[in-house]
Amino acid sequence: MKRIALYAKAVNEQHRSDILRLFNLLNNDEYEVYIGASFYELIKDWAETLPPYTIFRSSDDLVKYRIHLFVSIGGDGTFLDGVKYIFGLDIPIVGLNTGRLGFLSRISSEDLDEAFSKIDNGDFGIEKRSVIQLESSDNLFGDHAFALNEMTIHKNDTSSMIIIHSYMNGEFLNSYWADGLIVSTPTGSTAYSMSCGGPIVFPGSNNFIIAPVAPHNLNVRPIVIPDSSKLTFSVEGRSDNFLVSLDSRTEVISSNIELTVSRHSHVIPLILLANNSYLSTLRTKLNWGLDRRN
Numbered sequence: 001m002k003r004i005a006l007y008a009k010a011v012n013e014q015h016r017s018d019i020l021r022l023f024n025l026l027n028n029d030e031y032e033v034y035i036g037a038s039f040y041e042l043i044k045d046w047a048e049t050l051p052p053y054t055i056f057r058s059s060d061d062l063v064k065y066r067i068h069l070f071v072s073i074g075g076d077g078t079f080l081d082g083v084k085y086i087f088g089l090d091i092p093i094v095g096l097n098t099g100r101l102g103f104l105s106r107i108s109s110e111d112l113d114e115a116f117s118k119i120d121n122g123d124f125g126i127e128k129r130s131v132i133q134l135e136s137s138d139n140l141f142g143d144h145a146f147a148l149n150e151m152t153i154h155k156n157d158t159s160s161m162i163i164i165h166s167y168m169n170g171e172f173l174n175s176y177w178a179d180g181l182i183v184s185t186p187t188g189s190t191a192y193s194m195s196c197g198g199p200i201v202f203p204g205s206n207n208f209i210i211a212p213v214a215p216h217n218l219n220v221r222p223i224v225i226p227d228s229s230k231l232t233f234s235v236e237g238r239s240d241n242f243l244v245s246l247d248s249r250t251e252v253i254s255s256n257i258e259l260t261v262s263r264h265s266h267v268i269p270l271i272l273l274a275n276n277s278y279l280s281t282l283r284t285k286l287n288w289g290l291d292r293r294n
Contacts, residue, residue, distance in 0.1 A: 002030060002031050002032070002068045002069060002120075003031075003032045003033075003034065003065055003066055003067050003068050003069075004026060004031055004032070004033050004034070004067070004068065004069045004070075004071060005034045005035075005036065005056055005062055005065075005067045005069070005070045005071065005085075005091075006022075006033060006034070006035050006036065006039060006071050006073060007036040007038075007039055007070065007071065007072050007073065007078070007081075007082045007085065008036065008038070008039040008042060008072070008073040008074050008078060009038060009039075009074055009077070009078045009081060010042070010074060010078070011039075011042040011043060011073075012098065015098040015109070016046075018096070018098060018109040018112065019043070019073060019098075020046070021109075021112060021113075022071075022073070022096065022112060022116075023050060023051075025112070025113065025116050026116075027051060030120060033051070033053045033054075034053060034054045034055070034056045034061075034062075034065055034067065035053045035054070035055055035056070036055070036056060036057075036085075037055050037056070037057045039073070040053075040055050056085075058085070059084075059085050059086070059087070059088075059089060062085060062086065062089060062091060063089060067091055068091070068092075069091065069092055069093075069094065069119070069271070070082060070085065070086045070091050070092070070093045070094075071093075071094055071095075071096060072093060072094070072095040072096070072104075072105060073095075073096045073098060074095075074096075074097075074098055074105065075097065075098070075100055075102060075105055076095075076102060076103055076104045076105055076191070077248055078095075078105070079093070079095045079104040079105050080104070080148055080149060080247040080248055081247075081248060083148050083247075083268055084144050086268070087131075087144075087146060087266060087268070088266045090269060091269070092126055092269040092270065092271050093268065093269070093270060093271065094106075094107065094115075094119070094270070094271035095107060096109075096112065097109075102285065103190045103191070103281060103285060104187070104270075106273075106276055106281060107273075107276075115273055118273050118274065119271065119273075123273075123274060124271050124272060124273050124274070125271075125272040126269045126270070126271065126272065127203060127204075127269070127270045127271075127272040127278075128204075128267040128268070128269055128270075129148060129185070129186075129187045129203055129267060129268045129269075129270055130185050130186065130187070130203075130206070130227060130263055130264075130267060131146050131147065131148055131185065131263070131264040131266055131267060131268060132146060132147040132148075132150065132151050132183065132185055132208075132246070132261055132262075132263065132264065133145065133146055133261070133262050133263065133264035133265075134146070134147070134151055134244075134246060134259060134260070134261055135259075135260040135261075135262075136244075136253075136257055136258065136259050136260070137256075137257055137258055138253070138257050140244060140251045140253065140257075140259075141246055141249060141251060144246070144249065145246065146246065146264050146266075147185070147188070147246035147247045148185065148187055148188070148247060148268055149184065149185065149187055149188030149191045149192070149247050150182050150183060150184040150185065150188040150191060150192055150193060150245075150246075150247065151182070151183045151244070151245070151246055151259075151261055152180055152181070152182050152183075152192065152213075152243075152244065152245040153180055153181045153233060153235060153242060153243070153244050153259070154179060154180035154181075154213065154242065154243045154244075154245065155179055155180060155237065155239065155242060155243070156239050156241045156242050156243050156252065157239060159237070159238050159239045160237065160238055161177050161178055161179055161214070161216055161237070162177075162178070162179070162180070162235055162236065162237035162239075162242060163175055163176070163177055163235070163236050163237060164176040164178065164180075164181045164233055164234075164235050165233065165234045165235075165236070166181070166210070166231065166232070166233055167231070167232040167233075168225065168229050168230075168231055169229055169230055170230075170232075173231075174220065176212050176215060176220065177215065177216035177217060178212040178213050178214055178215040178216060178220075179213045179214040180212070180213035180214075180243075181210065181211070181212055181213065181233070182196060182198070182209070182210070182211045182212075182213060183208055183209070183210055183231060183261050184198060184208065184209040184210075184211065185208065185209075185227070186201040186202060186203045186204070186205050186207060186209075187203060188209075189201040189209055190282075190285075193209050193211045193222070196211045196212070196213050196214075196222070197211065197221070197222055198211035198222040199222065199224065200282070201224060202278060203278060206226060206227050206228070207224050207225065207226060207227055208224070208225050208226075208227045208229065208231070208261075208263075209222055209223070209224050210222060210223050210224075210225065210231075227262075227263040228263065229262075230260060230261070230262045231260065231261040231262070232258060232259070232260050232261075233258070233259040233260075233261070234255070234257075234258050234259075235253070235255055235257075236255050237255070240254060240255070241253065241254055242254075242255070244259065
């Protein structure tokens with residue numbers, strides 16, 4: 001029997017039928033289903049149509065229930081939020097896309113039945129995605145000091161640009177005069193980094209992308225470095241406080257805090273279904289190969 005955890009942060013009425021269809025697919029002797037507490041609060045009004053599923057609230061619950069698969073229901077933001085539950089547990093994750101673009105949440109509602117048929121038959125692979133680790137003098141983010149997409153340093157308000165002093169393996173790299181700076185994994189290369197002119201980097205490339213946000217000097221471009229590197233940052237500016245983000249989580253920092261970024265020893269295992277490769281995702285989401293002139 002496969003033990004599956006379902007997680008969502010928001011439920012739109014237009015996706016209710018897709019979610020109920022997912023419940024119907026899992027309502028058999030092959031699956032034992034567990035629901036995130038926040039997800040249950042969103043759907044408890046549908047309780048008369050659902051079996052009495054067990055609720056989970058933490059990573060410890062996933063360990064206790066010996067979960068085999070974690071399913072994120074939503075967009076990429078929900079997927080990234082769900083990663084904190086499975087981090088370090090070696091539980092594979094897959095996303096049902098009820099959001100918009102969906103580079104991480106790849107299963108569309110049209111492909112739902114086929115996708116879970118493949119999962120049920122074991123017809124899938126595992127793609128291991130690298131993770132950023134953040135170390136700081138203030139122990140920012142506590143146990144969740146990691147990111148699947150990116151770490152971002154950014155100014156806190158509408159004040160003037162900030163200066164981010166950057167070092168690579170102890171050697172001075174650059175002082176970025178900009179609104180901010182992004183350090184991205186290959187997974188995050190199609191997120192904030194791409195919107196700031198960063199390159200698309202394939203998963204498994206073992207790289208970080210450093211991309212400035214609105215740099216003052218136009219000759220400062222995004223660069224790609226080995227993810228075996230250790231990056232150190234300090235920030236200064238007219239404001240006393242700045243922002244640092246790990247995916248969707250944000251903390252306020254002061255100029256006396258030093259930040260160190262490196263590759264984490266843990267990876268995130270993503271379910272990879274046949275005919276759903278990274279290349280096919282890029283072509284579909286970015287409309288590559290399509291003639292849009294008319």
